Amino acid sequence: MILLRRRTELGLIVVGSLITAGAYALAGLGRDAEIPANLVGFLGMVLGLLVAAHIAVRRLAPDADGILLPLAALLNGLGYVFIVRLDEAQADGGRLAGLQAMWTAVGIGAFIATLLFVRRSRSLERYRFTFAAIGLGLLLLPLLPVIGRTINGSRIWISIGPANFQPGEAAKIVLAIFFAGYLVERRELLALSTFRLGPLHLPDPKHLGPILVAWGVSLGVMTLQRDLGSSLLFFVLFVVMLWVATGRTTYLTLGGTLFLAGAAFAYSQFSHVRDRVEIWLDPWPVADGAGYQIVEASFALADGGIAGTGIALGTPTRIPEVETDFIFAAIGEELGLIGATAVLCAFLLMVGAGLRIALRAESAFDTLLASGLTTLLGVQTFIIIGGITRTLPLTGVTLPFVSYGGSSLVMNYVLLALLLRISDNSVAARSPARAGA
């Protein structure tokens, strides 16, 4: 059992690395009709990083799920190939690809460190209020003077020395841990309805209070920072975890109502929210202004068609922010519907694996945390791909593992490590041989 999972993982990692190297070779062929000279070195680097992660899993979480790491590695590798390809087409080329390689290494370091320091996922439960404080602190950091930075209209960055971070990326995971801990403790109480508000039967407000405060503060902070994508993601996370914990559909109804009210309020009060919605409904009048990005993304996807133009044979660099939020449009243009669907499937498999871990988790906390982390991954993917394909109004978030972005990549590896840790613990708990170890 143990060996099978790890052997599967290793096999899939090799396959994923070969796909990544193949895409890298195609990008070279597309760009200047030559297979890149450093192809073997590139493959070695990819394999080296992933085998390090694999060995860490083998040592630290030998019973963990075997497909999450290879899927993440495939998405990360494909994203990296596209960042290299997009970088080289830009006038000031070469900058992001090197950074993304470094962030990938840091991400895998964070992955190993998480497995190393979090030996039992339930130990996180104890520090739930500490995590609440850390999460809120992280969210507030960018609002501080000196280190806070506003980039592209969003005040979600901090600068320390030469490096920029988005502490919000870490806050999502930290707050998911807090929610899981708090909800597990109170879920029976929260499932009781002792308080009536109109047609709704609600639990005692004093049980709901702390979580509403945490949620309200987070949303408020994110709104102040003009980070709509994260606000939406956070809101969905909160409602979904509350519902999973209690099984009360009232929370979904209430959440939906609150969301509509919040959306209506934001639409009427904030011009940037109104602009997003109007561009989503009809980008054509502003096709060379505010709607340029989404219009160009649509053109890129249309150009790609079923099979795509081929890597480095399209013109995705016309799309602003194509290496970060809009990388999926570049994939759609150059790999077509087929490649874009493969990416969707990879995320869907990750979501499936995450929920399976949640179902099999040894404790309610683990179940809830795994559901929350999986929701984060799945919903974030849905928000950005939905935005790019005009399924939803566009709100800028990264495509997990694929987009350029250090904070996002590193924190997604941490998320992955936590899921693997929960998975490992659940198998270990059922295995008598390791139960006493």
Add this chain to the structure above:
Amino acid sequence: MSNQIAKLGVGLLLCFLVLFVQLNRVTVFGAQELKDNPTNNRSILRDFDAPRGTIVTADEVVVARSDATPEGARFDFARTYPEGDLFAHTVGYFSLNLGATGVEDTYNAELAGRTLDLTFRNFDDLFVDRDRVGDVRLSLRADAQRQARDQLGERRGSVVAIDPRSGELLALWSWPSFDPNAIATQDFGAANAAYELLQADERDPLLSKAYRERFFPGSTFKIVTAGAGLASESVTAEQPSYPVASEYTPPQTTRPLRNFGGSTCGGSLFDILRVSCNTAFAQMAIDLGPAQMVETAEAFGFNAAPPIDLPAPARSVFPTDFDQNLPALAQAGIGQNDVSATPLQMAMAAAAVANEGRVMTPRVVAEIVDDDNTVVDDPEPTQWRQAVSAEHADVLRRAMVEVVERGTARNLAIPGFEVGGKTGTAQLGTDPPRSHAWIVGFAGPPGQAPSVAVAVIVEGQPGASEQTGGQVAAPIARAVMETVLASQAGGA
């Protein structure tokens, strides 16, 4: 919690399904609409930076080609037009910022190698380092086109030569023209400046007058009136004999319509066409009535844009709202009033007479070949309209031959060939008098179907006599026809 997790899984699965459906809409089902969107210049940008087929004339002169640019240039290929202004109105230009015109526009897919025939061949060449593009072979001839340019000189006007049997155009020239190299240059600032200068020119050199501008056809229109008479069966080569007169007063008015210079004329169809008798043709139009006149004019191609393979051809106009305005009908019968025609339309009218009444679909492209010189597209000649019956066309043809042999179009005669023609002088009502000098005609070896038809207009010439067309326009038409006939004899 398992229950909720299962539902959460279903919910997320549905979210991804929605994404998948929407992705299909954007990349496949709605893709064409996005590609056709006017703000989407991706395809032109891609074509601009790709190899592109050569355009050659029927006599093998390269008129447009793509050359590889030096290393380090912004684009890999540059489009050049070695013949300069000679084919600017037909081949057009291919510019990144100013779009494409002419054959560069209508045959863009073929030139870029994107048509089905060319792409299917591409699969064979998947691993060969070569791009397949289509080369376009025009039906236009550089020798005829140069002759038209030389003969017209720096006079505003147009020359159209057509093969009546196939509808293939042999020459299509208008002066003033422009140099497409100035617009297709990759120095976009210079291109814009050149374009603005051309746009500011009141003579509008960017516009091909030959197929995109309408003029009063004057007496050349009498071919159509005669055709209407024959089609109605009320006019034959012999009957009726129109009264010899110097003026004719249509019903509903007291203002008479006069012959040029107050001359008197009349007689049978051959007589009145030979001397271009206004009074007789005005009376013929009145006798036939509006319905017959409109029907025949439309059978010749009026009131519809000709289906030529060039962008935005102009529609020639024959009014349909005469109601009971018979004086206007009388004027329309001699090509005045609101009748207006493109030089292309008048060449097609002459060609129809020469081709047993058949108006062929006009074309400037003869075939598409790939880079192995294999013909991938060789469109068959198709008939667009039937102007008059073959029998009536033969009467018209003989009448037009008489106009050359013994009438106003003597200057069109080419020794050793049977030539027919009709002059026209469309007075512009200016003081001093100025007119558009017209001639239409056809020529071919005696006893055979005519192999070339022409229309020539020289705009705004001094004078207003019926002789103007024969003196000014006929020599140009004759020279162009001679060039074509010589090449046809040599090539055969």
